[in-house]
Every structure is written in structure tokens, then in C-alpha cells.
Amino acid sequence: MTQRVSVRDVAEAAGVSIGSVSRVLNETGYASAALRARVLAAVEKLGYAPSFAAKHLRTGRSHTVGYLVSNIRNPLLAAHFSEVERHLQAAGYSVIVGNTLDQPHRDRELVSLFETRRLEGIIAAPSVESESPTDFLFGACGLPVVILDRETPKPMDAVMLDHRAGVRQSVDYLVSLGHRRIALFGPGEHIRPGREKLLGYQDGLQAAGIPFDPMLVFMSRSAVDSSRAQMSAMLALEKPPTAMIGLGTRLLSGAIYAARKAGLDIPRDLSVIGIGTPETLELMYPPLTTLRFNIEAAAQAAAQLMLDRLEGVVDEPARQVNVPLDLVLGESCAIRM
Structure with missing residues (x-):
């Protein structure tokens, strides 16, 4: 089995201290251009990949968002997830998808999993809707949530299609x-x-x-x-x-x-x-x-609503973004004779 490359290995290869490597990789404290170049060259040479668990423990943040989808086999939902993931990755976040396969009990299982794995937020298109606040899927959720095209018993950040x-x-x-x-x-x-x-x-x-x-x-x-x-x-x-x-x-x-x-x-x-x-x-x-269905507009709106909460940009009541659907004419309709 290949031994995992450690921060110590990177420090030795670059000829610097472990603390210097940490400052460069975590972008904390001062690091000269020359120091950064030496550390990054060693990282590339050794193929070093930082430990997600260690970073989580060190920073207290996972920089990971959960995406709850009713059925990922639906091409529209799959395309929407792909666009949401692209926007969040550009902002430094990873996305974990949870597929309920239209089974309501899986909604609750996945929300619980996302919370116990210390994800930072949830973007969700649940398989069912709750009418009562007492049985609402996200009633007791402590994470920022963005709802996709579902009605909720209490106001929440949401993206709705017309x-x-x-x-x-x-x-x-x-x-x-x-x-x-x-x-x-x-x-x-x-x-x-x-x-x-x-x-x-x-x-x-x-x-x-x-x-x-x-x-x-x-x-x-x-x-x-x-x-x-x-x-x-x-x-x-x-x-x-x-x-x-x-x-x-x-x-x-x-x-x-x-x-x-x-x-x-x-x-x-x-x-x-x-x-x-x-x-x-x-x-x-x-x-x-x-x-x-304007997938790009809906995905960008969902990602931005989530990022605003995660980065503390907004501290206000729930917001809703409405996305229209456009009729695009092709050749599959004809005058009824």
C-alpha cells in the first residue's frame, strides 16, 4: 500500500518548517512569494492531498453542502444538480448528493445524515411536502436550507418555477x-x-x-x-x-x-x-x-441563496426567487384541420 504523503513530507521536501507549509496551504498568516513557490512545488512533486478530516477539525468547517433530490434519474434534476455543484465548487464548496428515489422515509434519513456529517447547508427538492410545522422535514434542522420548487409550512429560502x-x-x-x-x-x-x-x-x-x-x-x-x-x-x-x-x-x-x-x-x-x-x-x-426549464438560472439562484447564508452576507427573513418557464417553438405542433 502506498504511504500517504504528510505535511511533514512536504516541509522536508521544500526545506521549510511544518508551520510554513500550513500557512501556505491554509492561506493564514504571511508567506512570501518565494516560500509559496517552494511549498507548492513540493506539493505538486509529492502529490500531496490535504486531509479533509484534519481540515474540518482545524477550522470547524466542512465547506460541504448536501443536495437532496427526489430522483436523480430525472434528467432535469441531474442537470440542475450539475449546475449547482459547478457554482458551489467555484466558491470553494463541495457537494454531496442524496437520492431519495421518491421514498419519503429517505428524506428524513438523508437530512439526519447531512447533519451528523457536519455539512454546512442543504439544498433540497424533497419527494413529499409537509403541511404541518410539526412534521415538517426541516422543522428542527439547524443548517441553512434552500428549498427547490416545494411549498413549506414556514417561510424558507426557496427557488420556485412558474x-x-x-x-x-x-x-x-x-x-x-x-x-x-x-x-x-x-x-x-x-x-x-x-x-x-x-x-x-x-x-x-x-x-x-x-x-x-x-x-x-x-x-x-x-x-x-x-x-x-x-x-x-x-x-x-x-x-x-x-x-x-x-x-x-x-x-x-x-x-x-x-x-x-x-x-x-x-x-x-x-x-x-x-x-x-x-x-x-x-x-x-x-x-x-x-x-x-431555465436550469442555469434556477441553479445559480439556489447556489447564491445558499452562499449568502454560509458566508453571512444576509441575515434577513426567507427569500424567494421565481424563475419563469419559456415556450420555445419547434416543429412538433400544427394547425388542427
């Missing part, structure tokens, strides 16, 4: 093309995104004077569920949908699979509006009209 306005805009667009049988596939109403998307859908139908038909709606408990069976059932209705809005990568792909298996052409027979990452949407043909 799903309602985005889906309303999508319905308005399809109605303008002559569609009146519009299917909706989205996350369940047990979390804010699902409720807001359904409200936006209903807003659009009501404004157009179109009756709400629950047979055209599938709200899944998980955004990674497929929707093949549900879309097949909709297509078998006496009045099947002529357009659909798929607000989840698997929900979208499953519905399109069922439509194409039924022999439908997009957009001639079925107009489609979807959501997803640029990488997944590039696989779609024709180019998809999308309700764009």
Missing part, C-alpha cells in the same frame, strides 16, 4: 392552432410542480371555454414513470387527443412511443409540447416545441 404560467402559455398556443382535445402528462399533485402545472392547464382550458376532461390527464407519482399505457387509453377514446403536453422526460417519451405505435404522425395527427434537457430533446424529430 409552472402555472408556462403551462397556461402552452395551452393557449395549442388552442390558437385549433386544438380542443389536449392531453396533459405531468408529475403528481402531491408536490407543487404537479399542482401548478394542472392549474395552468385548467386556466388555459377555462379561458378558451373548453370543458375539463379528466380522461385526458395523467399526473404521475414519479417523473421517471412511463406513460405508454395511459396514452394508449387516451387514443382509444371516442374523442382522442389531437395535442399533448408532456412535462417529464419519460412521460413525454412514453406518450410519443404509444402515439407512433398507433400510427400517428407528429405533428400532422398529434401536436406535441414537451419538456426536457437540450441533450434529450435533440433526439426528438421533428424538433420539439418545448416548455423550457
Whole structure:
């Protein structure tokens, strides 16, 4: 087994004291340019890596943030995590991801783990929402918390997406093309995104004077569920949908699979509006009209809210950042003839 390189080894290789090495590596106290150059050259030569545990004990800080996600298999959430991590790493923080797999008991297990491991904050998109302060996941949490797109029983720093306005805009667009049988596939109403998307859908139908038909709606408990069976059932209705809005990568792909298996052409027979990452949407043909989730803006907002708390920049009540969703036109929607 290769022996771990120690601070003493670095000091001997640089011909300086252990204290001098410590000042350079921890950026504490004065160190001349020549001293820094000698120490850093020795670090590179020996391949020295500082001990995380030792640094934690010395400074009392872990410079690590926990990221709680309901299901990392969701490409949108994975992309969001990647952007949050990039912003926090640039500020000198590491990020540990905890994946609940849509299991509520895992939420509490991971929050407890983050606290016992002395992480400094938590950015969280829990799998469930709490209505009562007494059973609120973060009710007794002593760490700074930034909530992602969830409603909470007490005010907290949060980043919220304007799903309602985005889906309303999508319905308005399809109605303008002559569609009146519009299917909706989205996350369940047990979390804010699902409720807001359904409200936006209903807003659009009501404004157009179109009756709400629950047979055209599938709200899944998980955004990674497929929707093949549900879309097949909709297509078998006496009045099947002529357009659909798929607000989840698997929900979208499953519905399109069922439509194409039924022999439908997009957009001639079925107009489609979807959501997803640029990488997944590039696989779609024709180019998809999308309700764009601005991942960069949402990630930057979450990271900045957390950094403000960790660095003591703010000492004020909970703040909320609202991020809009934009409808980006492609070639997957057509006028209903």
C-alpha cells in the first residue's frame, strides 16, 4: 500500500518548517512569494492531498453542502444538480448528493445524515411536502436550507418555477392552432410542480371555454414513470387527443412511443409540447416545441441563496426567487384541420 504523503513530507521536501507549509496551504498568516513557490512545488512533486478530516477539525468547517433530490434519474434534476455543484465548487464548496428515489422515509434519513456529517447547508427538492410545522422535514434542522420548487409550512429560502404560467402559455398556443382535445402528462399533485402545472392547464382550458376532461390527464407519482399505457387509453377514446403536453422526460417519451405505435404522425395527427434537457430533446424529430426549464438560472439562484447564508452576507427573513418557464417553438405542433 502506498504511504500517504504528510505535511511533514512536504516541509522536508521544500526545506521549510511544518508551520510554513500550513500557512501556505491554509492561506493564514504571511508567506512570501518565494516560500509559496517552494511549498507548492513540493506539493505538486509529492502529490500531496490535504486531509479533509484534519481540515474540518482545524477550522470547524466542512465547506460541504448536501443536495437532496427526489430522483436523480430525472434528467432535469441531474442537470440542475450539475449546475449547482459547478457554482458551489467555484466558491470553494463541495457537494454531496442524496437520492431519495421518491421514498419519503429517505428524506428524513438523508437530512439526519447531512447533519451528523457536519455539512454546512442543504439544498433540497424533497419527494413529499409537509403541511404541518410539526412534521415538517426541516422543522428542527439547524443548517441553512434552500428549498427547490416545494411549498413549506414556514417561510424558507426557496427557488420556485412558474409552472402555472408556462403551462397556461402552452395551452393557449395549442388552442390558437385549433386544438380542443389536449392531453396533459405531468408529475403528481402531491408536490407543487404537479399542482401548478394542472392549474395552468385548467386556466388555459377555462379561458378558451373548453370543458375539463379528466380522461385526458395523467399526473404521475414519479417523473421517471412511463406513460405508454395511459396514452394508449387516451387514443382509444371516442374523442382522442389531437395535442399533448408532456412535462417529464419519460412521460413525454412514453406518450410519443404509444402515439407512433398507433400510427400517428407528429405533428400532422398529434401536436406535441414537451419538456426536457437540450441533450434529450435533440433526439426528438421533428424538433420539439418545448416548455423550457431555465436550469442555469434556477441553479445559480439556489447556489447564491445558499452562499449568502454560509458566508453571512444576509441575515434577513426567507427569500424567494421565481424563475419563469419559456415556450420555445419547434416543429412538433400544427394547425388542427
